[in-house]
Amino acid sequence: MSDIRHSLLRRDALSAAKEVLYHLDIYFSSQLQSAPLPIVDKGPVELLEEFVFQVPKERGAQPKRLNSLQELQLLEIMCSYFQEQSKDSVRQIIFSSLFSPQGNKADDSRMSLLGKLVSMAVAVCRIPVLECAASWLQRTPVVYCVRLARALVDDYCCLVPGSVQTLKQIFSASPRFCCQFITSVTALYDLSSDDLIPPLDLLEMIVNWIFEDPRLILITFLNTPIAANLPIGFLELTPLTGLIRWCVKAPLAYKRKKQPPLANGHVTAKVTKDSGGVDRDSHLLYSKLHLSALQVLMMLQVHLTEKNLYGRLGLILFDHMVPLVEEINRLADELNPLNASQEIELSLDRLAQALQVAMASGALLCTRDDLRTLCSRLPHNNLLQLVISGPVPQSPHAALPPGFYPHIHTPPLGYGAVPAHPAAHPALPTHPGHTFISGMTFPFRPIR
Numbered sequence: 001m002s003d004i005r006h007s008l009l010r011r012d013a014l015s016a017a018k019e020v021l022y023h024l025d026i027y028f029s030s031q032l033q034s035a036p037l038p039i040v041d042k043g044p045v046e047l048l049e050e051f052v053f054q055v056p057k058e059r060g061a062q063p064k065r066l067n068s069l070q071e072l073q074l075l076e077i078m079c080s081y082f083q084e085q086s087k088d089s090v091r092q093i094i095f096s097s098l099f100s101p102q103g104n105k106a107d108d109s110r111m112s113l114l115g116k117l118v119s120m121a122v123a124v125c126r127i128p129v130l131e132c133a134a135s136w137l138q139r140t141p142v143v144y145c146v147r148l149a150r151a152l153v154d155d156y157c158c159l160v161p162g163s164v165q166t167l168k169q170i171f172s173a174s175p176r177f178c179c180q181f182i183t184s185v186t187a188l189y190d191l192s193s194d195d196l197i198p199p200l201d202l203l204e205m206i207v208n209w210i211f212e213d214p215r216l217i218l219i220t221f222l223n224t225p226i227a228a229n230l231p232i233g234f235l236e237l238t239p240l241t242g243l244i245r246w247c248v249k250a251p252l253a254y255k256r257k258k259q260p261p262l263a264n265g266h267v268t269a270k271v272t273k274d275s276g277g278v279d280r281d282s283h284l285l286y287s288k289l290h291l292s293a294l295q296v297l298m299m300l301q302v303h304l305t306e307k308n309l310y311g312r313l314g315l316i317l318f319d320h321m322v323p324l325v326e327e328i329n330r331l332a333d334e335l336n337p338l339n340a341s342q343e344i345e346l347s348l349d350r351l352a353q354a355l356q357v358a359m360a361s362g363a364l365l366c367t368r369d370d371l372r373t374l375c376s377r378l379p380h381n382n383l384l385q386l387v388i389s390g391p392v393p394q395s396p397h398a399a400l401p402p403g404f405y406p407h408i409h410t411p412p413l414g415y416g417a418v419p420a421h422p423a424a425h426p427a428l429p430t431h432p433g434h435t436f437i438s439g440m441t442f443p444f445r446p447i448r
Contacts, residue, residue, distance in 0.1 A: 013064060013070060020048060021077070021094070025090060028044075028094060040093065052074070052113075053110055075117055076120075095133075096139075100139075131177065133148070134176040138180060138220060138234075141234060142233060145187065149181065149188045164202070183239040186245065186246060203289075207285045221303070221315065240363065244316070249331070250286040251344075251350075252328065252340065252344065254282060255335055293354065300315065314365040318366045328347055332378070345381065352384040
């Protein structure tokens with residue numbers, strides 16, 4: 001590598017960057033012939049940092065900076081390389097060598113260039129780059145994944161009105177990237193503050209993607225060899241947890257966003273103007289998304305059984321439900337003086353339905369006692385009470401210990417706890433009473 005470095009030092013920045021990709025292509029192609037998964041050692045990474053990311057090797061040396069035109073030319077060189085390299089294994093290892101975080105000062109340059117490269121790949125529909133980015137998202141810590149998601153959202157949903165149409169086209173070009181992008185976006189926008197509510201254009205695009213093909217969000221799960229214990233700190237195998245978080249928290253988060261300002265601890269007489277049409281649009285989109293999420297959850301039992309993971313792998317982790325329930329409880333307490341009873345009711349209805357279907361399909365592994373403890377501090381909700389206290393027969397699945405929820409088709413849980421229509425609108429018809437124990441009925445309260 002030292003000989004290569006000396007020859008690269010004599011070249012201008014763009015020629016050196018193109019040359020280093022050429023040399024590493026030859027190097028890794030030969031490595032892959034002898035080992036299916038060659039180890040990327042320090043030498044190639046240092047070459048890339050010095051001649052692609054312009055991070056000087058010598059201490060104290062001033063970093064070189066490409067001007068905007070040179071940076072655009074570098075992106076075109078990289079895009080062309082990944083498009084023209086026919087071997088996916090070589091593309092993947094070069095992409096990983098370029099953009100895998102190293103925990104050093106080059107990471108900021110690395111992430112900045114990655115965001116611009118993927119944004120360009122979206123604009124000109126370079127599928128090999130999008131496929132490499134999908135793999136990168138799958139094996140990279142989530143703190144870096146959300147940075148890439150933020151860059152794409154800024155480029156296509158915030159900076160230029162109408163540019164989201166370009167982002168929409170990748171649905172058919174690279175569904176695998178779309179799946180990973182959705183997972184990253186739901187990790188980024190957790191609705192914990194007004195700034196972390198997803199932009200309406202982004203929300204509409206994701207909802208339409210999933211509604212058109214709900215299996216989209218299972219692509220990574222269905223095409224990945226899976227161990228029973230998933231690594232911590234990385235993106236989840238599906239965006240289901242994040243989508244459930246969106247649907248459940250949305251009524252409360254949007255109510256908080258438009259709440260009137262407080263003066264001396266009291267609501268002022270002047271009420272901020274309602275956003276009207278935007279709120280109605282987002283409400284319908286979250287309703288549509290909630291329905292799609294429930295449909296995907298109901299598909300999971302078959303897939304988990306096929307992979308011999310039913311009762312062994314929880315795609316929705318109970319530990320991730322704990323902060324969600326805590327946040328709902330905090331928002332409900334905060335908004336209660338503002339007469340948010342309908343929003344609280346809708347949020348809890350959606351939570352109850354998601355928990356019920358997730359447990360019944362084997363996506364969420366927990367006992368009724370776990371669930372009672374988790375939900376004990378939430379405001380009263382008839383549907384949620386039914387889910388956590390309804391009688392549950394022993395599961396026919398030997399893989400599940402006693403006390404776990406059975407599959408979706410075991411009556412009466414499957415028919416009593418989930419209404420025929422999801423909690424999508426605060427004006428659904430009245431539900432009838434259901435008999436669980438002879439002589440004892442559970443009265444439903446209409447969902448307002």
